Amino acid sequence: MEGDGIQVERRDEIAALNSSADEVSHLALDIGGTLIKMVYFSSDSDWPVDDEGKRSSKEKGSKNCNFVNGRLHFMKFETRKINDCLQFISSKQLHHYGGWHTEAPVDCKNIIKATGGGAFKFADLFKEKLEISLDKVEEMDSLVAGANFLLKAVDREAFTYMDGEKEYLQIDHNDLYPYLLVNIGSGVSMIKVDGDGVYERVSGTSIGGGTFWGLGKLLTKCKSFDELLELSHQGNNRVIDMLVGDIYGGMDYSKIGLSSTAIASSFGKAISENKEIEDYRPEDVARSLLRMISNNIGQISYLNALRFGLKRIFFGGFFIRGHAYTMDTIAVAVNFWSKGEAKAMFLRHEGFLGVMGAFMSYPNNGLDHLMSKQLVEQLPKSACCPKHEARSPLLGDLTENGSIECSVQLCL
Amino acid sequence: MEGDGIQVERRDEIAALNSSADEVSHLALDIGGTLIKMVYFSSDSDWPVDDEGKRSSKEKGSKNCNFVNGRLHFMKFETRKINDCLQFISSKQLHHYGGWHTEAPVDCKNIIKATGGGAFKFADLFKEKLEISLDKVEEMDSLVAGANFLLKAVDREAFTYMDGEKEYLQIDHNDLYPYLLVNIGSGVSMIKVDGDGVYERVSGTSIGGGTFWGLGKLLTKCKSFDELLELSHQGNNRVIDMLVGDIYGGMDYSKIGLSSTAIASSFGKAISENKEIEDYRPEDVARSLLRMISNNIGQISYLNALRFGLKRIFFGGFFIRGHAYTMDTIAVAVNFWSKGEAKAMFLRHEGFLGVMGAFMSYPNNGLDHLMSKQLVEQLPKSACCPKHEARSPLLGDLTENGSIECSVQLCL
Numbered sequence: 126m127e128g129d130g131i132q133v134e135r136r137d138e139i140a141a142l143n144s145s146a147d148e149v150s151h152l153a154l155d156i157g158g159t160l161i162k163m164v165y166f167s168s169d170s171d172w173p174v175d176d177e178g179k180r181s182s183k184e185k186g187s188k189n190c191n192f193v194n195g196r197l198h199f200m201k202f203e204t205r206k207i208n209d210c211l212q213f214i215s216s217k218q219l220h221h222y223g224g225w226h227t228e229a230p231v232d233c234k235n236i237i238k239a240t241g242g243g244a245f246k247f248a249d250l251f252k253e254k255l256e257i258s259l260d261k262v263e264e265m266d267s268l269v270a271g272a273n274f275l276l277k278a279v280d281r282e283a284f285t286y287m288d289g290e291k292e293y294l295q296i297d298h299n300d301l302y303p304y305l306l307v308n309i310g311s312g313v314s315m316i317k318v319d320g321d322g323v324y325e326r327v328s329g330t331s332i333g334g335g336t337f338w339g340l341g342k343l344l345t346k347c348k349s350f351d352e353l354l355e356l357s358h359q360g361n362n363r364v365i366d367m368l369v370g371d372i373y374g375g376m377d378y379s380k381i382g383l384s385s386t387a388i389a390s391s392f393g394k395a396i397s398e399n400k401e402i403e404d405y406r407p408e409d410v411a412r413s414l415l416r417m418i419s420n421n422i423g424q425i426s427y428l429n430a431l432r433f434g435l436k437r438i439f440f441g442g443f444f445i446r447g448h449a450y451t452m453d454t455i456a457v458a459v460n461f462w463s464k465g466e467a468k469a470m471f472l473r474h475e476g477f478l479g480v481m482g483a484f485m486s487y488p489n490n491g492l493d494h495l496m497s498k499q500l501v502e503q504l505p506k507s508a509c510c511p512k513h514e515a516r517s518p519l520l521g522d523l524t525e526n527g528s529i530e531c532s533v534q535l536c537l
Numbered sequence: 538m539e540g541d542g543i544q545v546e547r548r549d550e551i552a553a554l555n556s557s558a559d560e561v562s563h564l565a566l567d568i569g570g571t572l573i574k575m576v577y578f579s580s581d582s583d584w585p586v587d588d589e590g591k592r593s594s595k596e597k598g599s600k601n602c603n604f605v606n607g608r609l610h611f612m613k614f615e616t617r618k619i620n621d622c623l624q625f626i627s628s629k630q631l632h633h634y635g636g637w638h639t640e641a642p643v644d645c646k647n648i649i650k651a652t653g654g655g656a657f658k659f660a661d662l663f664k665e666k667l668e669i670s671l672d673k674v675e676e677m678d679s680l681v682a683g684a685n686f687l688l689k690a691v692d693r694e695a696f697t698y699m700d701g702e703k704e705y706l707q708i709d710h711n712d713l714y715p716y717l718l719v720n721i722g723s724g725v726s727m728i729k730v731d732g733d734g735v736y737e738r739v740s741g742t743s744i745g746g747g748t749f750w751g752l753g754k755l756l757t758k759c760k761s762f763d764e765l766l767e768l769s770h771q772g773n774n775r776v777i778d779m780l781v782g783d784i785y786g787g788m789d790y791s792k793i794g795l796s797s798t799a800i801a802s803s804f805g806k807a808i809s810e811n812k813e814i815e816d817y818r819p820e821d822v823a824r825s826l827l828r829m830i831s832n833n834i835g836q837i838s839y840l841n842a843l844r845f846g847l848k849r850i851f852f853g854g855f856f857i858r859g860h861a862y863t864m865d866t867i868a869v870a871v872n873f874w875s876k877g878e879a880k881a882m883f884l885r886h887e888g889f890l891g892v893m894g895a896f897m898s899y900p901n902n903g904l905d906h907l908m909s910k911q912l913v914e915q916l917p918k919s920a921c922c923p924k925h926e927a928r929s930p931l932l933g934d935l936t937e938n939g940s941i942e943c944s945v946q947l948c949l
Contacts, residue, residue, distance in 0.1 A: 159805070242784030242785035243786075246785060246787075247786070311802035311808075328836075328874070330833065331803045334802070335801070335804065335808060336829070338807075339779075339803075340752075340807070343814040343822075367724070372570040372653070372654030372655065373658060374657045374658030378676075380675060381677065391748045391751075391752075392748045393570060393571070393743075393748065393750075395755050396617075396723075396754065397616070401755070405755075417743065417744060421833065428740075428837065428840040428841065429840065432844060
């Protein structure tokens, strides 16, 4: 859902990343309509790889379970630039590290967990270019597994947002379900989650991140998703939206609870003005578009939560990007339509739910084991990360590429 | 919600209309954000008016209740061209005919029932230019009264639409309530109707007719709403929308019931193509826009119907304009989201619900009396209209300006 300026896929940066000689394992991909998300784990560099990228013999046959310090790497690429992703995987020799099992047949080492529609669409391309077989993980399975893991394993994963204030939530593991998961990618999926692997996709809308960026690109000539978001921050939607006050001569429509500044018709003011698109400031167009889409997602989400009696709505997906105004609009929409009874909640690792789920689907992924025994919080502070937050191994906003220090339990 | 080509407000046409010397009564207005809707009744021309436009003395003091043959006239003007509306009212001397009561004080004769936000916004303008006081009728009250009247009094008012087939519905008057009324004007109101005057506005969306026409105007440079609708009829949304198959390599996402041709992300394909708005055919842009908006309205309407256990959803408002593709998209959306359990229904007099309600609010409007006694169907065929449909005095699609022969009961 975003453009040129943000990915770490330029050749010089890729070269810099390649200079790391860390042991790499558990590469997983989520190939969506707009973005490819990638997660892989690299242990600290005491596990050398040989020239062919295979794990060296010193670990072979080891059956011990140990904590291994390392990093979870999160990256994203634009789907339309999938060759950059392939090049990165190839140069980093990531394709040799689908899973931990060094003794698996050679064929299995070139199998990588992948989710999203692109796992189907680009399967042949991965096979042809990298000799990788994509082991497809169902998209909704992945989203739910990723969200469940993050909500359980990561302290302060979820937060509410209102009037510029973040409030982190303490989620009781025993009182997590049921909840509504709203994943805003190119399109939007709404999933009722009742437990580990127990869920139903109950709704969705085609008016999602792809609509914001697609329509926004056509209307403003912006070159990137981030540029469009930034523009929206500076804009004023009242220039183009038809407000209740525009219809009611500046008055509220108080009988039905609509203030004069409520939007009666998104982009409705464009009807009555003899202006062309060039006559509007791109900032104002971007703002109206963002409000229209965020409002709509908030409203449909609330209606679905209400339908199933769900108290919690978690919003994830790369559309949000930690963008204050987006979160604020969604939160206000949920608050407005629920008359204050429901609250929108956001996930710090919003964009990586699906790919985390794919990562979790490796049989011995280390993280899963940590989660099930809740070992995360028992780790010594030195083994946990980041340094300022001992109890949260995945703390830190992950809307951009990055990596996080982490310990995983490996049984080899 | 529409543009230049469709109103009968040009001076020559207004002059032609003025040549009619019919007695005029019960003018009512619905002044929305985009359109002004007008209804008035003219009796056949045996009730002359004097030079000042007052009802002549021969009816004064008459207290008989009689059926009077005449016509209900339906007109619309663009709100931004309100002066054309004022000119029409003035030249037709309609402002002297707020109601039937010829013996009312002169002041009262210049009081006209008006609904919509413009009844507030333009109140001073009507006072200043025409010495008319607008007697404001609450907007939702009007919509509900108009819809209830039409559904009860007019045979075959409602119909379903699917795969190009209209199916008219026989509504049992005793089994009309409750229903969801979805009025698609510039914005969209969703009203749960439980009886005459018993209703609640339960939801709405700012993504309505004003969004279609406003965004459409900016994206295609179309000059009128009708032109945009016509374009959409010829377009192909698959050019710009990101389909499930675009993400899944041509495959269905069958596990969650999405076919490869389902829209995953409206306008999402514009992300990945190096095209500017000029590179797309306006037809395709219009089609994507119409599907996006119609789908969304259908979905939110269904969710609200479900929430209140309402089996019937009636769609009205000028957005629809009897346009087959719009109705088809709404109907398909309701069918899809309800898994076939709910059906979208449309009203033949879709655009005039609010103004009919305002018209009905005159204390002795004749129509109300007809309705309450269900006299419509007892009228002799010759007094009823149109000629090919004896039992439906208001039959005929009223998406354009027009008039309908009708009998009303007058008690003077």
